[in-house]
Amino acid sequence: MKLAAANPCPRHEPAALAHTLPQDCAHCAVRELAVCTALSGPELERLSAIAVSRQYASGDTLFRAEDSAAMVGTVVRGTIKTYKLLADGRQQIVGFLFPGDFVGSPTQDTHHVFAEALTPVELCVFPFSAVQRLIREMPSLEHRLLAVAHEDLELAQDWMLLLGRKTAQERLATFLLMLVNKASIRGIGGPLELPMNRGEIADYLGLTIETVSRQFSKLKKAGLIRIDDSHAVAIIHADRLAEIAEGTA
């Protein structure tokens, strides 16, 4: 069961820290999805004032576990993975973050996960201390953050069920449906774009690359999905997939 003792992170290291730009939250593409929804008029302007846009290249590390001076922000474009590591390099991805998702914990001054860009990423960053101040002054912001934290906790618990009790097949089915669901929230239909590779799917599902690949093949052979290329999958029978995901099949 010891995996990947090698290779914690093949991609590059922290960017030479990309350009930063002031923000205009009122015209932000992901406003309705993000924590910022909670705010209106004057509050939104105060948030604008402290927000900074930052760009990351694919493979950049945004922060590492144990890093202090926690950063928080909203994903505007691209995909991020957050993960935990064991000493020997075994990796467990604890979340994929898409546009609108919130990154970081505004109540903890130390990160407890690693975060890495899977694609080019645009992040709307809020300085940690400024956010802490804003939280105290804007109850609706804190309210929203509390709701988001509880949603995240619920997702994490769903994933504990997956990791502790589901078969490889059930895990992949659950994963694909989760992605479809997230995409549809962002108004995206059609074939799924998978911004992560097989190894990252494996590290999210608690499996190996080979097992993930085999399960993809199995679902394809069963006619439940169509694989256009390894990063694009069409769901053909969402209902059958859902049965598999819930262990009802």
Add this chain to the structure above:
Amino acid sequence: MKLAAANPCPRHEPAALAHTLPQDCAHCAVRELAVCTALSGPELERLSAIAVSRQYASGDTLFRAEDSAAMVGTVVRGTIKTYKLLADGRQQIVGFLFPGDFVGSPTQDTHHVFAEALTPVELCVFPFSAVQRLIREMPSLEHRLLAVAHEDLELAQDWMLLLGRKTAQERLATFLLMLVNKASIRGIGGPLELPMNRGEIADYLGLTIETVSRQFSKLKKAGLIRIDDSHAVAIIHADRLAEIAEGTA
């Protein structure tokens, strides 16, 4: 990998709903541990006014996933498990709650886990609607709830690493150290009291009863723990256990 298709819950069903008593938060045994720490003087009195003590017998179900009218409260005495179920009865425990721990989600009006008393439990219950009002009026309470939610999320992510990437031996070692740690926070030393049985440990660690039992025997044989009886374990070499838990051994 299909487990426990039988027996979702051998114990009794929801209590005929035990006596309820008004509370005196100022003299509460778990105040410093609970969310209530955040409050002082007049605020604490307002909390007292809505708090109600409720007793549960071992095996009682406090609430079920999908239940609406979410209850929230603080554990005063005893141990609770929260868990998720698959259609065929496979169970994943997502948390054991001890005195001082907070139960339920004050921002979600529907439960998404089941909760069951493992021992006789005394719970300090706050009516859902009253809590929602209090949150809006007492920023320090919401602040504390946000911090607790983030701590819970961090724990859940640690557990995802355990379920996705650790061996059976590493899982049990991690579990025992986690219990030692929780006990010491409550000022409890000496041999560990395990309020849960082997099946519940298995359902927390994503293993089977037999595997858990075998790993206990192995740790005993290696001289790392002493098993007084199946519900009382002494940790002999916490350092060696920690190495195993982190995969450093």
Add this chain to the structure above:
DNA sequence: CGAACTGTTGAATAAGGTCAAACCAGGTGG
């Protein structure tokens, strides 16, 4: 005492992991 649990241990089995080879782009450079 005997039934019903809970926990432990052993032997057989299966699911998923490991190792290894082949495949298949997409890029590079002659």
Add this chain to the structure above:
DNA sequence: CCACCTGGTTTGACCTTATTCAACAGTTCG
């Protein structure tokens, strides 16, 4: 343009870990 390399992916053969199945021991409680 094409040969070659590289990294990700797929597939096969084999192996390990944990599960399954089964027997048995210790407790608790009618």
